[in-house]
Amino acid sequence: MKKWSENFNIPLPECVKCGTCCICASPSASYLTLLEKAAAGEDFARDFFSIFVPYKTVEEAKALYPTIIERSIKSSKIDGSKTKPEDLVFYKCRYYSKEKQCLIYEDRPELCRDFPGTPYVILGEECAYYNWAKECRKKYKDLMQELDNLKKYKKELDNLKYQQKAIKLNYQLKQIPEEYKFMWLCPSMSIVSPGKSWLKVY
Numbered sequence: 614m615k616k617w618s619e620n621f622n623i624p625l626p627e628c629v630k631c632g633t634c635c636i637c638a639s640p641s642a643s644y645l646t647l648l649e650k651a652a653a654g655e656d657f658a659r660d661f662f663s664i665f666v667p668y669k670t671v672e673e674a675k676a677l678y679p680t681i682i683e684r685s686i687k688s689s690k691i692d693g694s695k696t697k698p699e700d701l702v703f704y705k706c707r708y709y710s711k712e713k714q715c716l717i718y719e720d721r722p723e724l725c726r727d728f729p730g731t732p733y734v735i736l737g738e739e740c741a742y743y744n745w746a747k748e749c750r751k752k753y754k755d756l757m758q759e760l761d762n763l764k765k766y767k768k769e770l771d772n773l774k775y776q777q778k779a780i781k782l783n784y785q786l787k788q789i790p791e792e793y794k795f796m797w798l799c800p801s802m803s804i805v806s807p808g809k810s811w812l813k814v815y
């Protein structure tokens with residue numbers, strides 16, 4: 614998160630503790646994959662299950678946060694999405710109180726401190742990082758577009774160099790007397806190598 618801000622020179626906002634990410638979380642890994650990772654001792658997955666419990670159904674979560682859930686479903690249907698619609702599970706934190714407070718704020722795990730981590734997570738509009746993420750994604754897209762343009766220019770420049778070479782070669786060919794041209798065009802057929810012979814081409 615800090616890196617995105619530093620690299621793109623976009624100031625990092627401060628969390629306003631609205632609690633949306635505490636009560637409507639949906640990691641990109643499926644429930645089963647996360648369980649496997651937790652069983653294998655992976656830190657993120659273990660921390661995740663130490664605080665989050667899944668909603669019984671997607672509809673239950675949707676009733677609370679319709680916009681985020683609908684956007685998550687929509688993005689899961691996009692080609693190449695890490696999560697498939699049938700793998701979507703939403704979670705709420707067991708330490709988020711009815712008074713809308715984190716009961717373990719000072720001891721909250723790293724994943725809470727790092728959230729959102731990247732601008733490519735689905736955030737509610739109330740999240741302090743919503744506009745920040747939007748700006749980072751736009752800047753990244755613009756940079757990729759610029760990179761594509763530069764690649765195209767490089768290709769054009771290479772073509773131009775090739776054309777310049779062709780023009781130069783054409784000019785050099787014109788300087789060679791007709792009867793010796795075969796030595797330039799087919800040096801292997803020459804009795805004397807053109808590189809070392811009297812036939813020098815400048």
Ligand code: SF4
Pocket residue numbers: 634635664706707708709714715716717718721722725
């Ligand atoms: S531990 Fe605290 S900060 Fe982390 S998700 Fe739960 S309530 Fe939110």
Ligand code: SF4
Pocket residue numbers: 627628629630631632633634635728729737739740741742
């Ligand atoms: S949704 Fe955003 S602003 Fe709200 S608590 Fe989470 S990180 Fe902070």
